[in-house]
Amino acid sequence: MSTTMNKSTVIGRRQVLKGAGLGALAVVGTGLTTSEAAATPEKAAKAISKFTGGKKATAGKVTVKLPEIAENGRTVPVTVSVDSPMTDADHVKSVILVAEGNPSPEVVSFTMAPGLGKAEVSTRMRLGKTQNVVAAAVMSDGSVYSGTKQVKVTIGGCGG
Amino acid sequence: MKKTSLIKQIVMFAGFGVLVAACAPKEEALKSGYDWAIPETQAMQDDDFSNPAFMWVDIGNDEWSKTDGEAGKSCADCHGADGSSMKGKSNMYPVYNKDDKKLRSIQDEVNNCRTNRMKAKAWKWESDQMLGMAAFIRTQSRDMPINVAVDGDAAPFFEAGKEFYETRRGGLDMACTHCHVDFPGVKIRANVLTNGLGNGFPTYRLKWQKIGSLHRRFRGCNKNIRAQPFKQGSDEYTNLELYLNHRAKGVMNESPSVRN
Amino acid sequence: MAKKPRVKVPKSAKKGEQIQIKTLISHKMETGTRKNKKTGKLIPRMIINTFSCSFNGKELLKATLHPSVAANPYFAFYAKATESGTFDFVWTDDAGKTVSASSKMTVA
Numbered sequence: 001m002s003t004t005m006n007k008s009t010v011i012g013r014r015q016v017l018k019g020a021g022l023g024a025l026a027v028v029g030t031g032l033t034t035s036e037a038a039a040t041p042e043k044a045a046k047a048i049s050k051f052t053g054g055k056k057a058t059a060g061k062v063t064v065k066l067p068e069i070a071e072n073g074r075t076v077p078v079t080v081s082v083d084s085p086m087t088d089a090d091h092v093k094s095v096i097l098v099a100e101g102n103p104s105p106e107v108v109s110f111t112m113a114p115g116l117g118k119a120e121v122s123t124r125m126r127l128g129k130t131q132n133v134v135a136a137a138v139m140s141d142g143s144v145y146s147g148t149k150q151v152k153v154t155i156g157g158c159g160g
Numbered sequence: 161m162k163k164t165s166l167i168k169q170i171v172m173f174a175g176f177g178v179l180v181a182a183c184a185p186k187e188e189a190l191k192s193g194y195d196w197a198i199p200e201t202q203a204m205q206d207d208d209f210s211n212p213a214f215m216w217v218d219i220g221n222d223e224w225s226k227t228d229g230e231a232g233k234s235c236a237d238c239h240g241a242d243g244s245s246m247k248g249k250s251n252m253y254p255v256y257n258k259d260d261k262k263l264r265s266i267q268d269e270v271n272n273c274r275t276n277r278m279k280a281k282a283w284k285w286e287s288d289q290m291l292g293m294a295a296f297i298r299t300q301s302r303d304m305p306i307n308v309a310v311d312g313d314a315a316p317f318f319e320a321g322k323e324f325y326e327t328r329r330g331g332l333d334m335a336c337t338h339c340h341v342d343f344p345g346v347k348i349r350a351n352v353l354t355n356g357l358g359n360g361f362p363t364y365r366l367k368w369q370k371i372g373s374l375h376r377r378f379r380g381c382n383k384n385i386r387a388q389p390f391k392q393g394s395d396e397y398t399n400l401e402l403y404l405n406h407r408a409k410g411v412m413n414e415s416p417s418v419r420n
Numbered sequence: 421m422a423k424k425p426r427v428k429v430p431k432s433a434k435k436g437e438q439i440q441i442k443t444l445i446s447h448k449m450e451t452g453t454r455k456n457k458k459t460g461k462l463i464p465r466m467i468i469n470t471f472s473c474s475f476n477g478k479e480l481l482k483a484t485l486h487p488s489v490a491a492n493p494y495f496a497f498y499a500k501a502t503e504s505g506t507f508d509f510v511w512t513d514d515a516g517k518t519v520s521a522s523s524k525m526t527v528a
Contacts, residue, residue: 067198067199067200069198070200071197071198071200071201071366071420072365072366072367072420074366074367074369074490074491075366075367075369075490075491076200076490077200077203077204086500099488102488103451103453103487104486104487104488106486106488107486107488107489108483108484108485108486108488108489109483109484110481110482110483110484111479111481111482112480112481113478113479113480113481115475115478115480115499115500115502116480116481116497116498116499116500117438117498117499117500118438118498118500120497120498121481121483121495121496121497122494122495122496122497123483123489123490123493123494123495123496124489124490124492124493124494125488125489125490126451126487126488126489126490127488154350154351155350209426209428209442209444210442210444210494210496212444212446212492212494214426215424215426215444215446215492218424218426369448369449369490369491369492370491370492
């Protein structure tokens, strides 16, 4: 806005940057899928599908909180929260947490009652390597939502 | 824009370098491992309930009043019911003991009480009971500064600890100083090097997934530089513990802490 | 499994208040994929596989745990204070052993 005079150049530069950014993201994205395909993103998706009874999840309402970089993959604090009023009529029925890069994807699953008042649980998990952690929630109306968080796991060093 | 910020950065970096150089000969207060940890690990320590080390403090608390051994005594019989008599004491350890003619760490003191006064079996250094008792005793002096004596009778042991700290060893030919004096704050592969203080031990290590002793940590360090580790409770490690606690003088006791 | 789990529940709460509950139990959570360094044999899986919390006999939260849960399982969650009563907590491991704890709360 402040530079109406050379607006075109500004936009042009922004477009270039944006394009470059997306390109970089795309490269990273494919890199991840190809290198980690041998692990268990498919198994993770299967585990979620089994849990939800085959119903596909819509992205949203579910938040996975993890450190950006875990200090040690053997104990990583994680919080899953679902945006829900938790009333008898409208609440979260169950939640599953899966780790795409662990030997077996399931981490923990919860059955929840409206009496919780708030659909948020914290625990500590193990992470074998840098990976995506996905949580899916089945709501009382049968709809399914999910959220994902990538966590970097540092391996090596002088952990003694 | 980018250019100026880069120059700024270079100037700042150079400035920082000068600052560091200027401060180098002066002794700065060392930092606790807590200060190098990520916020999530700090949060785990901040709340005594979520700190898993307190499960061992509970064990120590139970053992404190448990009668054991042929003398039919418990810790509480001599030292009071709640352990508060230990307040401030643990921060002075290891201390010179006239009978042994060498240093005693808290674990040695506990086992001395067990075998001599209680006529009970000594605990193993890394057992749940010993870790629990050490954590229970150490936590009575929490948030008080580490304060060891290194003069008088303790002097030769302090010197031995200092020598250990500064001596190159192992396949990598490294001394403690090479990491913990020369490069604190710098990453060694994926881990941040710290001042390497023992103010939070026994500590719940995320890696160990349990509580562990400072001497266990020493063993890990020694193995990493491919040196033959000493035994927990060995004179070498007890002397080293004294030297570390001298380095940590004035730093607060955080036992039992949470470390990565 | 540990004899004494740690449970934190407020002693009293106001009606309608959102309270936080924290639980911690000592357990190795042996994954079943680790090998004994000396013998080379697999160490059999032994984990806490279920945790549940109920209030006045009604289940609030049930967790099914897998080996990817870290040792010494910790759970923090919420409950809405509606009436005075007792929270019951139960942990069950692969051997079928259970450990339980309970905690009373007064709601004014």
